[in-house]
Amino acid sequence: MERIRLGNTVFEGRNNAYLLPGDRPTLVDAGVATDSVRRDLREGLAAAGNEVADLEAIVLTHWHADHAGLAAELQAESGAPVYVHADDAGIVAGDPDAVSAERSIRERRFDEWRIPGEPRAEVTEYLDGHEDLRGGRVDVTPVEDGDRIAAGDGELEVVHLPGHAAGLSALAFDGERGAGREAYVGDVILPKYTPNVGGADLRVDRPLETYLDSLARLADLDFKRAWPGHRDPISDPAGRARVIAEHHRERTERVVSVLDERGPTDAWTVSAHLFGDLSGIHILHGPGEAFAHLDHLVAEGIVAPPDDEGRYELLDADPDFDELVAVPETKR
Known part of the structure; x- marks a missing residue:
């Protein structure tokens, strides 16, 4: 496995994408759709002896632009299927109904939370001004909890852990040389700060309870190591949860x-x-x-x-x- 570090000057700092080489070269997460991140990703693939056209699968941990933004153009160039949990599939696909529904919830929440006019206008302009970072429409292959995806020389098991996003899923795999189970965890847990809950995906019902249940499940799975969407690997995922x-x-x-x-x-x-x-x-x-x-x-x-x-x-x-x-x- 190769970790590809991607820049991210728009949101919360640098991202990670992960290349799984082998019989079925697979990319986990795709970064935000900016020119600098495109360069980072292509250079990272090249350093590992691959190019975009070699990819045979793209697996996304969730729908946020800094994890899924480049998926459409990578798919267009490689022909690879793009896998993401069914709860996030509509937004990643660019389905107008799914995107419109998410925006309608946003407006309702802004009213309910009583965000004043000036900051409301600022955040609306910010969000609308970054729509292009989501990238284009994707031909999505939806997956569910427990599904297994052939990747590299092995497989990834989908572990649905919603909270930060409705479809957020870890991707579990067997570590090298019998080291135990590990997982790519996206933003389920992060090593330095806590993932936002409640604002990061307004579609999530009972967001805190949902997230706490996911933390409990993650701890119970007792992965030996977690590979997050930002920053460095987590050596004690249960402890971090x-x-x-x-x-x-x-x-x-x-x-x-x-x-x-x-x-x-x-x-x-x-x-x-x-x-x-x-x-x-x-x-x-x-x-x-x-x-x-x-x-x-x-x-x-x-x-x-x-x-x-x-x-x-x-x-x-x-x-x-x-x-x-x-x-x-x-x-x-």
Whole structure:
């Protein structure tokens, strides 16, 4: 396997793509559709003795542009099938109904979260101004949890781990020389920061609960190593899943504290107390994460559903946070 490091000046920093050489050369993730990333990818393939035309499969961990943007042109040049989980297939394919539905949810959430006019206009301009980074329409082969894809000299098992994105999936494989199971994990877990939940994919229902369930499943699978979509390999994926769950438990406590101190409060205001001033894509991610926690607290009966002004009222100022946000046990 060859890790190809891709630039990414638009979103959250450098990306990883992974080349699996062998009988069926396969690329895991494709990077954002910019000229500099095109060069990075082609140079990385060439350094491994391959070119785009050699690819016989492209597998995407999820639909975000920094993971799927170049898939269309790589497919056009290589003829390779593009695999992605069925929940993300419509957006990757560029299906107008799927893209329109995602945008409609965005507008509804912006209303519900009470994002003010100026930052709302800024983030809308940011998102609409980067539509081209998604790349062109793709002929997608949808996959489901448990499916196996021939890749390189072996196969990848699809492990659906939604939360950050509805279709986000790890791709599990046997490590070299009997080292145990490993996985390409996209943005399920990252080594240095926590993946956004609530704003990164507005289609996800109960985003925090969904993500916590995925962290628990990832920990239970006990992969020996994880290869993330950004930065360096993770040597203890279960331990990292635990750290991220603990982070969300602490954030849940902070959200409760904000409501306790301020009284009924909307998601935008809660976000301001959590993250301060926001710009660019973070105008989406900040209130999205606040919403994910508020939504979880509503479902657990700790907070009342939002009123007509989008304000959440605290019902229980002293909940059991260990019960609210379970942290998975590690096996090491």
